[in-house]
Amino acid sequence: MRQLLVTGGAGFIGSHFVKRMLAADDVERITVLDALTYAGNLDNLGSALDSPKLTFVRGNILDTTLVTDLMARHTAVVHFAAESHVDHSLADAGAFAATNVLGTQRLLEAAAKAEVSKFVHVSTDEVYGPLLDGAATEDAPLRPTVPYAASKAASDLVALSYAVTFGLPVCVTRSSNNYGPGQHPEKVIPRFISALMRGEKVTVHGQGQHVRNWLHVEDNCAGVELVLRDGMPGEAYNLGLGTDLTNRALTALLLRACDADWSRVVYVPDRTANDLRYAMDCAKAEQLGYRPCRSLDDGLAETVAWYQHHLDRWAPQARNPQHPLPAAHITAPSPERDRVR
Template identity: 70%
Template sequence: MEAVLVTGGAGFIGSHFVKRLLRADDIAKVTVLDALTYAGNVENLGEAFFDPRLTFVAGNILDTALVDTLISEHTLVVHFAAESHVDRSLLAGGPFVQTNVLGTQVLADAASRHGIQKFVHVSTDEVYGPLAEGSATEEDLLRPTVPYAASKAASDLVALSSFRTHGLPVCVTRSSNNYGPAQYPEKLIPRFVTRLIRGEKVTLHGRGQHVRNWLHVDDNCQGIELVMRAGVPGEVYNIGGGRDLTNHQLTGLLLGMCGADWDSVTYIPDRQANDIRYSMVWAKIADRLGYRPTHELEEELARTADWYRRHPERWAPLVRIPQPSAASPASPAVAVGG
């Protein structure tokens, strides 16, 4: 029976993963460590919050004493906690380095001291940087272009160095863009859906030519669980299987699902350092661990839009989300991806 520490488990992807873990018979204990900053919410855990096997701890991964105590009580660590929003990183990169890099170091050091059986570090395809053509494999060089991606690439290397240096059984997962219910509405899909529900316009950078692969959050969590259980220490696993869409194509789908048309779209100048295309190969996790994504994009997008339509209490108070400034940077957040 396993005891799992999940950092950032009240965030978007982390909370879906926690609920998945608690459906397994061999999980004796799950502890969520979450700072409950702007992107974390215990409501994301739903009924799982009341599962007797779940313990919730409000705290920061930079708290070395707290992290050391918690890790000593667990057999596995799955590390989601991170600053994750690209736009925020363009305005204030410091919190991203602090949380993503130093926080990962704190966790890896404690995990090495206490002989953790598996440490899964959750990352992103953005560390590979933009690709005009072709797709990145796990062996490709990391070429991040924005502060968020750079901090995640650095945290990947910090985690993997603990395998080389201390023998910590680390695995790294890198997924494409996640979507699904309960994602914080600064991300593209929930931001567009909630604005369209309110009858407001949405904005597209450039002509919406940027390409992203959209993966349902539950498919990503399936891959992460496979890596947690059977991943080879020291290895990186790309988790893909969603669908490649330009932002223009994605917007068209969301307009139709929300009963709007292209009059609801305003084109704005492209932002600085907006990578044109991400793409990666995910054959390794499929061939070696049996990963198979199961969620169909149009069906799940419609379900996601319907979730926001049925739960305005979760996003309506956030319709004017403040952007961080250099004088008042965002606090360390607890959601990865999207």
């Protein structure tokens, strides 16, 4: 695993993973490939950009020429890059199919030709669809209900097909809802925190009855690293074991953390296809040694404190600013591709 390519490494989860892997003794070089859409931000990488082990490449996973060139110079790949916001997928399903399915296929094709030693495709518990009881194992049917989840389910199947058909050493990870410092404010926890800090109200769908499992981003990244190192090619691994909460219970915790009360909550009609409950069986990952260690209380306190001290990062805006790259770090710049060493 000397040379590691991380797609979507300037996003929330990807940037945490990159920082984690920079500390690994057996990783000589990491290349981050990110298109820097609204959800990607160089500030997520912060001082990691100064590491001599890190190269940043601005580009799109749909760029076959770029992907082929990069893949040939790396021994392992972790693929985070994706369109991930459910509400956006309801308005523009085509963009999700293009990035999440076709983009993944182009990466897999390039990886197969380059004969990389490991390809980890990062996915979501939403591919299993709603479960009123019980928990989904990795061989459960995939029953996504919204375009985002459907595009991830399709990309999972494409990834696993490359293991069977082409012998590519692919693993898939499916995690529950992540949270933690630096998450884009479109997601529910930072959206609630930032709204409450501004003195605004927050909205809860239905009666807040929907159940989600909340996993700290660092616990997810630890699981992804474990699968990268020890996962069996051709297998999927569920990464959950966080804390199950109804949205109402989560709202109560965030209100308390932000010194607010229920007068700040507005109930709104439920959105289309809002799955009632997700749940996964994580026994397979536990056999590899996977075990989350962040408590929800500590994780939420850390997350709220981060947003309190980084007001410039969560200010509402239609797009994240495209921060200029430091001049000393730019080589071969173009509108499509910027490389930072």
